Amino acid sequence: MTRYVARRLLHGILVMWIVSTAVFVIFRLVPGDPAAMTLGFDASPEDYEALREELGLNDPIHVQYLRWMGNLARGDFGKSITHGYAEVSSLVFPALGRTLELAALSILLAVIVAVPLGMISAIREGTWVDHIARVFTTLGFSMPTYVMGIGLLILLAEVFPLLPPGGYVPFGEDPVKHLSQLIMPVLTIASVTAARLTRFMRAGMLEVLSADYVRTARAKGLTERRVNYWHAFRNAAIPLVTEVGVNFGLLVGGMVVIEQIFIWPGLGWLMIQSILTRAFDVVQIAVLVSAATFVIVNLLVDLTYSWLDPRIARS
Amino acid sequence: MTSAAQFSERRKIWRRIVRNPLHLFTLSMVALLVLTALFADLLAPYGATEVVAYPFELPTAQFWLGTDSIGRDIFSRLIHGSRVSLYVGFASTAIAVVFGVPMGVVSGYFGKLTDTIMMRTTDGLLAFPPIILAMAMVAVLGTNLRNTIIAIGVVQIPRFARLVRGMALSLKESEFITAGRALGASHVYLMQRSLLPNLTSIILVQFTLTFATAVLTEAALSFLGLGAQPPAPSWGAMLLAGKALVSTNPYLALGAGSAIFITVLVFTLLGDTLTDLLNPYRTDR
Numbered sequence: 001m002t003r004y005v006a007r008r009l010l011h012g013i014l015v016m017w018i019v020s021t022a023v024f025v026i027f028r029l030v031p032g033d034p035a036a037m038t039l040g041f042d043a044s045p046e047d048y049e050a051l052r053e054e055l056g057l058n059d060p061i062h063v064q065y066l067r068w069m070g071n072l073a074r075g076d077f078g079k080s081i082t083h084g085y086a087e088v089s090s091l092v093f094p095a096l097g098r099t100l101e102l103a104a105l106s107i108l109l110a111v112i113v114a115v116p117l118g119m120i121s122a123i124r125e126g127t128w129v130d131h132i133a134r135v136f137t138t139l140g141f142s143m144p145t146y147v148m149g150i151g152l153l154i155l156l157a158e159v160f161p162l163l164p165p166g167g168y169v170p171f172g173e174d175p176v177k178h179l180s181q182l183i184m185p186v187l188t189i190a191s192v193t194a195a196r197l198t199r200f201m202r203a204g205m206l207e208v209l210s211a212d213y214v215r216t217a218r219a220k221g222l223t224e225r226r227v228n229y230w231h232a233f234r235n236a237a238i239p240l241v242t243e244v245g246v247n248f249g250l251l252v253g254g255m256v257v258i259e260q261i262f263i264w265p266g267l268g269w270l271m272i273q274s275i276l277t278r279a280f281d282v283v284q285i286a287v288l289v290s291a292a293t294f295v296i297v298n299l300l301v302d303l304t305y306s307w308l309d310p311r312i313a314r315s
Numbered sequence: 316m317t318s319a320a321q322f323s324e325r326r327k328i329w330r331r332i333v334r335n336p337l338h339l340f341t342l343s344m345v346a347l348l349v350l351t352a353l354f355a356d357l358l359a360p361y362g363a364t365e366v367v368a369y370p371f372e373l374p375t376a377q378f379w380l381g382t383d384s385i386g387r388d389i390f391s392r393l394i395h396g397s398r399v400s401l402y403v404g405f406a407s408t409a410i411a412v413v414f415g416v417p418m419g420v421v422s423g424y425f426g427k428l429t430d431t432i433m434m435r436t437t438d439g440l441l442a443f444p445p446i447i448l449a450m451a452m453v454a455v456l457g458t459n460l461r462n463t464i465i466a467i468g469v470v471q472i473p474r475f476a477r478l479v480r481g482m483a484l485s486l487k488e489s490e491f492i493t494a495g496r497a498l499g500a501s502h503v504y505l506m507q508r509s510l511l512p513n514l515t516s517i518i519l520v521q522f523t524l525t526f527a528t529a530v531l532t533e534a535a536l537s538f539l540g541l542g543a544q545p546p547a548p549s550w551g552a553m554l555l556a557g558k559a560l561v562s563t564n565p566y567l568a569l570g571a572g573s574a575i576f577i578t579v580l581v582f583t584l585l586g587d588t589l590t591d592l593l594n595p596y597r598t599d600r
Contacts, residue, residue: 011438018439026451142580144531146538147572150558154568158561254444257535261558271447272539275454287451291443 004306012299017069019291024068027284028061038082038278051081072288082279091270092285096252096293098168099259099266103251105182106189107244113194115237118201122209122236123228133198140195146257149188153261156184166262185262189255193247200243204236211235238308245301249294328592338592341584348578352397361388363395363548371563380566383556393570395548400578403464403533403543404526410468411525415475416518420506422476423483434480437473445470449532453541463542467529478521482514516593520586527582534575550574 035051036043052058056067071078077088121133157165164181171178208214209232217227256268263269267290274282332338351358361367365387372382380389422433440448452466486492487510495505536542537551545552550571557568 014435015438015442018435019442022439022443023451026455142527142576142583144534144572144575144579146535146554147576150554150561150568150572153558154561154565158565250444252444254446256446256450257538260539268447271450272541275450275541280454283451283454287443287447290447294444295442 001306001310005303008299008302012295015295016292019295020069020072020288021065023284023288023291024065026287027280028064038280040278054081077285078281080279080281082274082277083282088282088285091282092267092289095265095267095270095286096289098264099252099255099268100293102182102185102189102255102259102264102266103248106186106193106251107248109186109190110193110197110247111240111244113190114197114201115240117194118198119205119228119233119236121198121202122205125206133202137195137199137202140192141199143192143195145188145192145254146261148192149185149258149261152184152188166264168263168265181262181264185255185258185264188258189251193251196247197240197243201236201240204239205232208232208236238305241305241308242301245297245304249297252290252293252297331592335591337584338588341581341588344577344581345585348397348401348581351394352401355395355398359388359391359394361391363387363392364546365391371560373564374566380570381564383553383564383567384560389553389564389567389570392548392553393550393574396550396553396571396574397578399460399543399547399549400530400533400575403460403467404530404582407464407467407529407533408471408522408525410465411471411475412518412522414468415472416479416511416514418472418476419479419481420483420510420514423480424487424502424506424510426484426487430480433476437476440470440473441477443470445528446532446535449536450539450541453536458541458544460543460547463533463536466536467532470532471525471529474525475518475521479514479518482517483510486510486513516589519593520589523582523586523589527579527586530582531575531579 035048035055035057039048039051056064059067075089077092079085080088080091083091117133117136121130124130153165156163163184164177166184167181169177169181209228214227214232217231218224222231252267254268255266256272258264259266259269260272267286271283271286271290274280274286332342366385367388368378368382368386370382370384370386372378372386374381378388378390380393383389383392418433422430443451448470449463449466452469453462456462456465492505492509495509500509533542533549534551534554537549538555540552540555543549543552553571554568554575557565557571560567
């Protein structure tokens, strides 16, 4: 087990190194350097040269790379010249927090809906409950989150003006407003995620229900309820941990569009604003942080999984 | 394979299509979408950027879904938009195949150090949420349709490489590869003539699924203002315009949203259909 944890940690660090190198490559080696991108087309050659010197772009590429990796290793994300020399971390991490809030609540809601729905759908395979669940999952699978989001916006903010059409107020300032602003984005993401999780739960449950130990449990006279909810559910739920984790990681990055629709100032929103204002020093860190979150979540999921099912670590 | 065997194989696939209403539906929808994109100029009542009436017109017999904020026919723009979507879908998926498949075959066939380096690289690239990586690339390369295609394609390369590598890894232990080696065939010959033909059906299925993802990503990028630029009739950009117009004419947002939804649904279903049709182990009753 210790060896497994060590190996997974090492792998995580390796992936993070590749990820930060990839970000470096994307933002340095492409046509048009960061100085030109920051200043735009109408900058004077003097300003351009001064900025290049300041950003260290006149140094050889390997010096730049080592400085980039060194700064990251020390947790120094630099200052943003386009944001009045504010610490980039003071922009990125609060945004990450707001994204995590949205992602966590959405996943929670999705699990609350998907687990019972997937289970019932599997236990009552072929009945009308199952059919409805399957139509829901198929539609949810192909429904792009942003189309769903716009649909909800039209329904709940325009046709029936029940909710604010977006925006963000900190919880400490106005809890009621904060929660009302959360409803639509959370509903949007949760419904699409719930579709995926329901399908996964149903498939897992169906597989487990035909396993030998479930037949044995039935044969020794346990009640149907005890077989379904005690024996089958526990085994079907373990793979769900992975699925939830993968979805959570993807959500952190994938919520760009949702945050844009509902004007929620999370990581994706920050990224778009920074791209549009050419604040590439912020964009690169935002990209890095969203990938890092994904890596960390995956690592935690793998460790949780091997703790729930020790066979994984041994193989 | 003899021509008679080929003939019966084709008949078997045809029979499977005709017997399954879902397959029939999926394939006709795909054909409909492709034909719409090909003949958009003939089908659309008006041009993609043609100003034909006052802005904000509600649906009439002449303008089926009304007009947008500068008086262009929404219905016509939706039809022209199919061309943008399918073009981006096809071109970016082609990039992913052209680079991803050889990478996967080489990685799986040679194994060892080649495999380790390639797989760790894909690990790193797969750690980025797809849309974030695409956004970063578009931000750096510049926002236009060509760069959108490149970005979406590059993001999908590791996914193809992974899939093909796994298949190649298990296939290279097959007897026909060993026999080929014994007969003195070169590595390149074996990869091209023995491995690749066995991978075509799985690549084809992945192609359609990636196609759906690409359409979805293009629409998302355009919605964020990072994809096709106005006045190009991209569904994503129309969805963005439609969001602002929701209270005056919701049909722009609804139309563009439905177009994206249907296209993605159809190509996802096509993946299922192809899996079913090309499965050599399936026995027909």
